[in-house]
Amino acid sequence: MHILEKMVMTTGFANLTWGSAIMIVVGCVAIYLAIVKKYEPLLLLPIGFGVIVGNIPYNPSLPLGVYDTVANGASQNSVLSYIYWGVKAGVLPPLIFLGIGALTDFSSLISSPKSVLLGAAAQLGIFGTFVGALLLGFNGLEAASIGIIGGADGPTSIFLSSQLAPHLLGPIAIAAYSYMALVPVIQPPLMKLLITEKEARIRMKPPRVVSKTEKILFPIIVVIVSSMIAPGSLTLVGMLMLGNLLKESGVTDRLARSTGNALLDICTVLLSFAVGASTQASVFLTPKALGIFALGLFSFMIATAGGLLFAKFMNLFLKEKINPLIGAAGVSAVPDSARVVQHYALKFDKDNHLLMHAMAPNVSGVIGSAIAAGVFIALFQ
Amino acid sequence: MHILEKMVMTTGFANLTWGSAIMIVVGCVAIYLAIVKKYEPLLLLPIGFGVIVGNIPYNPSLPLGVYDTVANGASQNSVLSYIYWGVKAGVLPPLIFLGIGALTDFSSLISSPKSVLLGAAAQLGIFGTFVGALLLGFNGLEAASIGIIGGADGPTSIFLSSQLAPHLLGPIAIAAYSYMALVPVIQPPLMKLLITEKEARIRMKPPRVVSKTEKILFPIIVVIVSSMIAPGSLTLVGMLMLGNLLKESGVTDRLARSTGNALLDICTVLLSFAVGASTQASVFLTPKALGIFALGLFSFMIATAGGLLFAKFMNLFLKEKINPLIGAAGVSAVPDSARVVQHYALKFDKDNHLLMHAMAPNVSGVIGSAIAAGVFIALFQ
Amino acid sequence: MHILEKMVMTTGFANLTWGSAIMIVVGCVAIYLAIVKKYEPLLLLPIGFGVIVGNIPYNPSLPLGVYDTVANGASQNSVLSYIYWGVKAGVLPPLIFLGIGALTDFSSLISSPKSVLLGAAAQLGIFGTFVGALLLGFNGLEAASIGIIGGADGPTSIFLSSQLAPHLLGPIAIAAYSYMALVPVIQPPLMKLLITEKEARIRMKPPRVVSKTEKILFPIIVVIVSSMIAPGSLTLVGMLMLGNLLKESGVTDRLARSTGNALLDICTVLLSFAVGASTQASVFLTPKALGIFALGLFSFMIATAGGLLFAKFMNLFLKEKINPLIGAAGVSAVPDSARVVQHYALKFDKDNHLLMHAMAPNVSGVIGSAIAAGVFIALFQ
Amino acid sequence: MITDSLKTAADTLNAAGQPAYGLTNLINNHGHTIALSGILIVFLGLILIALTISLFNFFSSQVQKREQKEKSRQEEEAKTPAFRGDEIPTDHLIAITAAVELYRRLHLDPIRTKVTFDRGEIHTPWKTGYKFGQRIAPRK
Amino acid sequence: MITDSLKTAADTLNAAGQPAYGLTNLINNHGHTIALSGILIVFLGLILIALTISLFNFFSSQVQKREQKEKSRQEEEAKTPAFRGDEIPTDHLIAITAAVELYRRLHLDPIRTKVTFDRGEIHTPWKTGYKFGQRIAPRK
């Protein structure tokens, strides 16, 4: 009975800390939100499950978790650490962008050049939060990684954090995805505050049809322009636009299909799961993480306000007014924030469909955030 | 003509040893069994082809085989060694479990909690063989890896061997898959020996319908419970249950589809081929391999007997008797052993369909083996 | 304004060299050819885009390009360098061959053993160019890698170069794919020169139907024979034939489907993109590259002439004459050169369909080139 | 797991690597203890899982019964369609449903649907599907 | 980017690692300069993209107008088919087209086709597709 007794003492039940218990509950909540509330389920579900797996207590001598790598012996590396390597080395986010590019239709953006600027304005959230994080005492690298949460692009956030502040990757990724899921809760109050009913009723002309040639030229021009301006954005924008060119060229359909399905899905599962598993209580439940969550919310709010106000500002000079609500879609969080705009506008005019118009700043915000990430990479790496 | 003569002397034909020739024939036999007998073709076919490729004789100075890695120069590593790395580092088996999880339906198990124990009883094969291997003179790490053959789960066997006894990985994997293919030959005699005709005729109530909520809660609970009890099982059970949650959640269908198809298939091909190619005659045709094959058969027999006898034992206490034949399905070898039970029962009562009932211990045996592997990992790694 | 001024000076626009500008134009031309002329779009499109991405000027201190790897710190490796690793280590080409094998039907080859030799004759291009490259002053390793361009198989060329002369990988890959795309321009003049109209009108008997057993035995026999003769071809031929066996066995359809679609497509995108990105002006715009392009053209011409003349030579001994045009298909460039043969023959006899007959030397040329690569690997590695 | 001391002992023995066999080897490697504790842990884990299943089985069964009653009522109502148009052959219907379902799966990913074929008397090949652990409807 | 000197300064500060907060930390890290330049670069990049789009929008719009005119003429002609056989139910037609399209996509990869459903009055599930950035035809 002596051995049995000891055996029981070494199980996970005995080693369970309050931290791990809390994190396991957090993981369950994430899964609940993903399944019942349908908040970004493709990401939140594997993240939530990863949080559970990453917080199962175990004897530290076992190589099981994502951080269990020992340089001098491959047999000492855990399997999860190999998967997490794809996150830490920054490989998975660009591959995900390749797949997203193969699924994204930029024609709404091509047909309305003005909206491109709204995607730029929403990046105020990134730089505002960067300043805020510095004020709170984070160092430059950390502040940049926290600021990028306001870009509202999961892969961009994870990519930048992995390059600049890998020790904060877990909380930043979780914060980014959480607030992306909460966009329908965060944005409407700001819309109410900043946009008058008259503005919300503005109708916009249906966008013109975009030719195949334009769709093919677009990714090539974007990659050249954005990486010339901010070379650090080359990896993310390059992969996104490669995927898009595969889709739009019309001669590489099978490549676009495989990258937009199998590759995207597999990388999404592995990335989300590994990010979730990296939130071990000991590295996650820290005052810094609390600060990150506060700054992340702040980031989304500034980004939304930036987009809305810049749209109002543009209207001062435009003959053909744009509906300033679509400025809120500049935060990215594709396609959730565009949907929020659509729903909000319908409250005032049930025939005013802004979804298509909101997609332009929406995807422009993706490019804008990638450029912002490029600025930080160039500066800090 | 001098050079031509020498040239002929250096071809594979000239370097062919009896060992390689035998192994090439073994590879052809495996392919024959896979194609003509349809014994686990998804695994035996690439394994068989790998055995052929791995036993083509070549000048040892060429980096071609799975073992040709030289630490101090990546250019000295063969391509096969990179693929084999996925096996040796233990990365491929958990990814395969992810895919299998995305294809497995645990509802038969959820609807009959009693059957879970049959999956536990069949793990007697693992620990019995562990003892047997120690008696034959293998050391603890080797004995554990050999014992796991009785778990009748390919990925689990390969994972454990890669962690504990990589030098025996080839024979253990081949033995595990061979006996899994031979389950229809191994199990019926034991059934005849241990189960009376009266018992074989027992009919079971159709299982109840399982709700979606239960199917969603199941993978979460299993991963917490099993990895709390045996933290070493975290990797395998975690990935299996992640795949299953992706499938059952109903909100991540595209992730379940890609992991259950593209990822599973690609990993299966690479793992099976690399395992086959690791059976170079010089490391495979050894007395140890013979011992492993003998112990592997022993292992399957104990596991089957364990399941059958435990089912009979349970019937002593149950009001509503279970058909003890389904105990044999506890060895896993999903879904072959469940089919064997179905066929065997039909011989006595052509309307007694046990397949569904046998699936419960069948998948429970997968979890049981993973826990057993976790015990060994915790103990020996 | 001081900082803004400096900022502008550090953008890519300021760092742009003539070399990068030329290469970006080259990339655009490749994309144009891929989309408008439909020249091998699955390869040329990602290569062209990769050329653009690889030649965006950036501050050399940033880890962005394929060559930016620093041994002593993973965080200093660029994402592109990880993708390029798959090329440099030789891993991607065999995986592509696995997928191609799962899509290739060898029955035309099995039904006409004579045509196999035409695939051998066309390899004269490889060895002729090897001699030519030595005469131009390349060393043995470089000459072998340049010679293989004449094999007209992208993955084989890239595999051999990655093993023997990685510093020439970019130009060799681009030359190989460019001339493969230009096969419809290169081959007809040589056909006109070497084949009389009477020969071009020769009709051939329709090939017999090939049984499933033969199709299954073929890959097994080919891998044994070719790797016995030239062990260095084991990796390429082994993977090609594994894929083919998965397809023909009839019991592993799902494996053949996943390797022939998802795996093939993903590896193709990553390989082509990385190869394109490796053509940075500083390593690409060199006199050596010019020499490689000249030798590459030479290589394709010798290969075509070799195939055509050997077919004429065979006709001296054959009762049932073959149409010597199909000799040109021996260069591989599957299936383009076979199509060229078909079109050329139709000019003389609009009912003489040679496509099917040309497929035999076409796929035989793939095996021939892999054996030739094996010879060089055995000799130089 | 088990004991740290055991682990140390095992490690020492493995390091020493004295080739042995039979009972000596078994005892030196603590084979009997490990085997016994191992099977106990496996049982412990699976018993806990079985208990949890039993538990939520119990709770869900009541909920389910109610739901099923309501469903069957609704289904009966649904079985009498308001309007019956032209008869479409069952085979066509199945093929069309399959096509539509496939189209949706390939192109409209986020929307989740499920095609279920009612079990009829005709034996069509669509009913022969079999996968790992798939349920088969019980014989009536 | 920005300035090399800035970078050096930033690096030095990070190396020193003196934990600070508030305005001191902001100024030490050149936060205000970086934020300002950063947002400017983002705007610069996206303005350039917007300009390029405007440019080729301008050129292509003319070309497109001509093309569309021709197309609409052709389409009108095509709308009066020479021969009208048996009426096939729309639902069948769509299902069949989807099936054929799927077959082609899965088996005849190199050939590129696209199935487009004309917007009719009936609300069928095939029109509900939604993907990232997908266009929705404008309301008439």
Next chain:
Amino acid sequence: MITDSLKTAADTLNAAGQPAYGLTNLINNHGHTIALSGILIVFLGLILIALTISLFNFFSSQVQKREQKEKSRQEEEAKTPAFRGDEIPTDHLIAITAAVELYRRLHLDPIRTKVTFDRGEIHTPWKTGYKFGQRIAPRK
């Protein structure tokens, strides 16, 4: 391959790395010998493959002839169906078959089937498939 001594020689030369060209470089690198042996090995390999193919071609041809005879007999019998129901348009039939086939491929993996369209007179797009090395039925 070739000779170990050759390899050593080649290695030495490469190591020395004296830049040369023309015949000197060719001879120093044993270019002529390597090229000659290389092409011989390629021919040897492919001749062996050709021989093996010829061999099993010979054996299988007899077997196949017999099989084909039986098949054609069976097919003729099968061509007169016992019962002819309503005429279903060929296009529908093809579409339905394609749909069913696709459904089975996606959902019922382990069962292997193959759809083959008999060559008729109508030119439908389904017959245009083309893949690497795919056979085309010979013109009659």
